[in-house]
Amino acid sequence: MTAEQVDEVTRGPFDFDIRGSMRRGLLLGLGLVFISLAGLPIGLDTRILIKPVLSLGYLSLIWLPFISGWASGTETVLDGVATTKRGARDLVRGGLVGLIGGACLSLLVLLMNWFDLRDPLVNWAPPLSAILQFDRSIAFGVLVWPLLSAVLSCAGAGLHIITPKIRSATLSAVLFTLAMAIFETFIVDVADFLDDKLYGQNGGLTVMSAIVVACLAFTVSAIGLGRRVATARVNYQQSTGKTKASQTTMLIAIAAITVVVVPMITGKITQELFANIGIFLLLALGLNIVVGLAGILDLGYVAFFAVGGYTTAVLTSPNRGPDWPSWVPTLPWWGALLVTIAISGLVGLFIGAPVIRMRGDYLAIVTLGFGEIIRILFLSDWLNGYFNGAQGITNVPPADFGIIQVKGTDPRSVFYLVLVFAAISIYVSWRLERSRVGRAWMAIREDESVAEAMGVNTVNMKLMAFVVGAILASFSGAVFAAKVGSIFPTSFLILVSIIILVVVIVGGMGNIIGVIVGSIVLIGVLGGPKQPGLLAEFSQYKLLIYGALLIWMMLRRPEGLVPNVRRSRELHQEEFLQDAWLRGEIDDDANTEEVDS
Amino acid sequence: MSHLLDIEELNITFGGLHALRDLDFHVEEGEIVGVIGPNGAGKTTFFNMISGMVRPTSGDILFEGETLVGLDPNQVTQRGIARTFQNVRLFANMTILENVMVSQHCRTKRGVFGSLFNTRAFREEEAEIRRYAEEVLGFFGSRLVGYRLEQPASVLSYANRRRLEIARAMATRPRLLLLDEPVAGMNPIETAELTRLIGRLRSEWGFTIVLIEHDMNVVRDVSDRVVCLDHGETIAQGSFEEVSSNSDVIEAYLGRPLESKK
Amino acid sequence: MTTAMRGSGAGRTNVDRFLTVIKVVLIGVIVIGLLAFIAQQISPGNGFAKWTHDGEAASRLTGAQFKGLVVSGLSQGAMYGLIALGYSMVYGVLGFINFAHGEVFMVGAFTGFIMANKFDDAGWWDGAIFIPAVLITILTCTLVAMATAVIMERVAYRPLRGSPRIIPLITSIGVSFFIQNAVILLFGAGAKSYPSNPDWLQDARTLGVGSFHIVSLKGTQIVVILVAAASMYGLWHFVERTKTGKAMRAVAEDKEIASLMGINVNRTIVTTFAVGGAMAGIAGILWGLLFRSVIATTGFLPGIKAFTAAVVGGVGNLGGAMAGGVSLGAAEALAPLTLLEPLGVNGVSQLRDAVAFTLLILVLLVKPTGLFGERLSAEDRA
Secondary structure, three states: OOOOOOOOEOOOOOOOOHHHHHHHHHHHHHHHHHHHHOOHHHHHOOOEEEEOOEEHHHHHHHHHHHHHHHHHOOOOOOOOOOOEOOOHHHHHHHHHHHHHHHHHHHHHHHHHHHOOOOOOOOOOOHHHHHHHOOOOOHHHHHHHHHHHHHHHHHHHHHOOOOOHHHHHHHHHHHHHHHHHHHOHHHHHHHOOOHHHHHEOOOOOEEHHHHHHHHHHHHHHHHHOHHHHHHHHHHHHHHOOHHHHHHHHHHHHHHHHHHHHHHHHHOOHHHHHHHHHHHHHHHHHHHHHHHHHHOOOOOOOOHHHHHHHHHHHHHHHOOOOOOOOOOOOOOOOHHHHHHHHHHHHHHHHHHHHHHHOOOOHHHHHHHHHHHHHHHHHHHHOOOOHHHHOHHHOEOOOOOEEOOOOEEOOOOHHHHHHHHHHHHHHHHHHHHHHHOOHHHHHHHHHHHOHHHHHHOOOOHHHHHHHHHHHHHHHHHHHHHHHHHHHOOEOHHHHOHHHHHHHHHHHHHHOOOOHHHHHHHHHHHHHHHEOOOOEOOOHHHHHOHHHHHHHHHHHHHHHOOOOOOOOHHHHHHHOHHHHHHHHHHOOOOOOHHHHOOOOO | OOOOEEEEEEEEEEOOEEEEEEEEEEEOOOOEEEEEOOOOOOHHHHHHHHOOOOOOOEEEEEEOOEEOOOOOHHHHHHHOEEEOOOOOOOOOOOEHHHHHHHOOHHHOOOOHHHHHHOOHHHHHHHHHHHHHHHHHHHOOOOOOOHHHHHOEHHHOOHHHHHHHHHHHHHOOOOOEEEEEOOOOOOOHHHHHHHHHHHHHHHHHHOOEEEEEOOOHHHHHHHOOEEEEEEOOEEEEEEOHHHHHHOHHHHHHHHOOOHHHOO | OHHHHOOOHHHOOHHHHHHHHHHHHHHHHHHHHHHHHHHHHHOOOOHHHHHHOOOOOOOOOOHHHHHHHHHHHHHHHHHHHHHHHHHHHHHHHHOOOOOOHHHHHHHHHHHHHHHHHHHHHOOOOOOOOHHHHHHHHHHHHHHHHHHHHHHHHHHHHHHHOOOOOHHHHHHHHHHHHHHHHHHHHHHOOOOEEOOOOOHHHHOEEEEEEOOEEEEEEEHHHHHHHHHHHHHHHHHHHHHHHOHHHHHHHHHHHOHHHHHHOOOOHHHHHHHHHHHHHHHHHHHHHHHHHHHOEEOHHHHHHHHHHHHHHHHHHOOOOHHHHHHHHHHHHHHHHHHHHHHHHHHOOOOHHHHHHHHHHHHHHHHHHHOOOOOOOOOOOHHHHO
């Protein structure tokens, strides 16, 4: 069934849903006011992106009108129904949305001038006023915001008018320039020579270099590099058999060489970042088996991380609690690792067994409870003699492998160690997904009671997922202990579980590549629960962003950035069936009358 | 006890409601038994009970002389009883091949170790699972094989879903197959074809079959023996002719003459 | 339901045996702890107590201490109960755990803090004018919490209706995270103190007949228990007697049929969230009056515990939720000193939260449908 050629309808510039657009504008205004009062503009203002025009603080505000403008022009395109011709109408609509949004911010400027609400709103204070007034007068702020917002929103809406090719070139120019500015520390860390060429003295691109970078990105995109990459990807996905296998091997080889070589040429900051990403990647890979493959929502996953960390610390550190009997040995790190694996597996069984038969959502809360119980126990006076309570276990020695010592002061060694375990975890996930066990997990995820009726021992299979997940998490805990050199209960808050869950979900449940992408994007850019990411300035806002991201992903893209084919089918079953029907893949009952051979 | 399946004095109550009452029932090896009865007679509860999804209040279910009461559904399947569902319940997002592969779970045993080290035993077992899956699917002609193997079950037509459900049950290598309304929703041609296939399931695959069915033509054509349930009780047993002419059965379906209605 | 019926007989697996062991151990700890407690009350220097306390005699719990624990447990439990109602109703109607419900409670407590401080600045948080001030505060908290819950439903949950049930649960975790951190950023991360209550509310008073003192409790505790009871009665009246309440029960039973019967399902669901939110808001202000301190993370633990209370009482069962809350509060207050302390565990007050979670696990193992039975539609039970 192909779409018939339907004419575009031309509509006047004011012929649109004005009330809807006003509502959208108010929402935009609400968003802007919220961001302002949450203090993002103040906290991020010191970070200059393009000197002297733009700081991260202002960027935290102005991206919103742009996106709103774009969103105001998105229309559902129905097959066979006439679309509206793009044009002035889009600009007017975008402008209106932006104008109203900006006006809300103007109102905030005025209100901040008239009333004092500093108690209770902590950011209701002169610094915010100054930023919102561009360090000039009130009138300037009041007048500029609606204008600026309207222009940006117009620009966002204008993206619908230009041809796709120019659109993608413009977008890549903007995004690439921003990325160059935002990731300055990382770029300088990797390629030192760029420092004086691109960036000004106190950080930030100079206007000149920003223009150069933007032009470069525009040209490269316009030439069509992006599309070539996309075509190559499609070709890869469609290839089969031998070709695909060899291509896959090549891709894996390239990826492996990259991750091995890159840390050698970068500075400490990047290595540290890589090490953190790696530790959370290990956790995310483990949770992916539990949540992504077996469909068990485990919110207490941090418990296994904690058990891994504490077991390793107890078995290697001279500072473990005084009450341990003398037969508990002090081992080298790799020896402790073996014990850690065994203990985590047992804890996995122990926690798994009571919860495995519960309804999925009860299971989530109970595992959360277990996560807390384990942390409370490590923290308690009761077991103080074993785990030193809040002081934690310090002096965990580095992991000594003869040739290299893995310790926190040498993040590169930590990264390589993590890499080894990540390779193991990826291999495990990949093999299991394509085996009898993986099929059983899939069936359980789809319909547990039918899986059981078809002879799948659901209890054992789910326990197995729990145990495998626990063991993978314990790798991470063991590396973490060696890296940090000390283990405290505060490293194992429920927060960690939630952040790993966000990583898995944003990346794509059930998809290894997705989990890797999720770890790099989230832990790398925003940072882990305590570890800073590339945007170190975001540290106080990152949890808010994690929360918002989780909601947005669930509403808009529950399958994640890199979806697992099956998972996304589950989540969008209706749409999937409609598409299949349009492609003629659904067999109608009418043509099943073929005679049995 | 030489019966394959033997049910004695089976009762189940849901909060005071007798879903099944003092049911006695047996199946001989190699038999095809049809279970009929009006809606709400307890037929599906009866299947749920045999397959371990619901536990009887009292009474015993013996399969090959051993009790099934208290077993989990997967253990029942392991013993050799497989079922289909009245409201087709496939693993809709798994491929057709995977649907049939996963149901061989209890007949295979390679676990984490085998798959991680890709042992020879593991590879051989996987190959065997796949071969058997294709063999089972091939029983339904060309409909479920070929390019269909890799398609998700959700794209299948209704009739094909029913066939896939039967294939999935066959793949558990059962001795006793419980079919819950296998032809419901099929057109006459498909029904006739499936009726023939049910016969072949016994003659070629050696399954003993119990089927619940509302389509009396199918019941008449395939069953050696027919049991009629009403309000959880057996009201008639015997050949199709005997049961269909039984006054209690007619009454259960059509109702009693006016004056004696409760 | 079917899972609850299994677990013994011919099909026993190792997992079942292991679970039996866990159950026996947990119940054993409770019984031995209780026996040890009784023994130590009779004779603090008995052999067992000496053995568990490194040779020293255990300290006896005085009657006043014991009553104090019971009262504080009950008043805290009353708040758990109020929050639990929201969990229970939402689970009954939509079949998912609204993880962010604890944050609604926190928003209520925060609103209370803001209002109380403003009133205090104006000199209204004392004397005769205190009563109208506190009533206005309670009303505002209720309304704000209600609005929070309704917006939450509209923005985050409504678009997800009909998706696999794990999806709204994950979303609600995100919502919880978002609200918590938004409050931190908007109002600051530190703990906020309520102004001090008037003396007549703060002072302890003794209830008794003549010279026979039954129990002594603080004015705030009396207020908490009274307000909780009144809210519970109001809610019960609303659900059982009004048309909207009946619509709610119908929607909980079967959404499709209810909509065929002419019930506006969307509006009913919004009402459910609003009523649940109102209860959480009341709990929030009561929490503030009782503990006089609120922080952005205040909602997390009481939220989880309230869910525990809902499960203990039986999900979907409103009376059960309240009873579950009260029993959880009492258990949490009493168990550390009456079960664990006699067994020689030190630092027992740190283990309060662990006790609550263990109770949740025990109830789900022994009686997954809760002490008073759950009321769910057929599809949610699956």
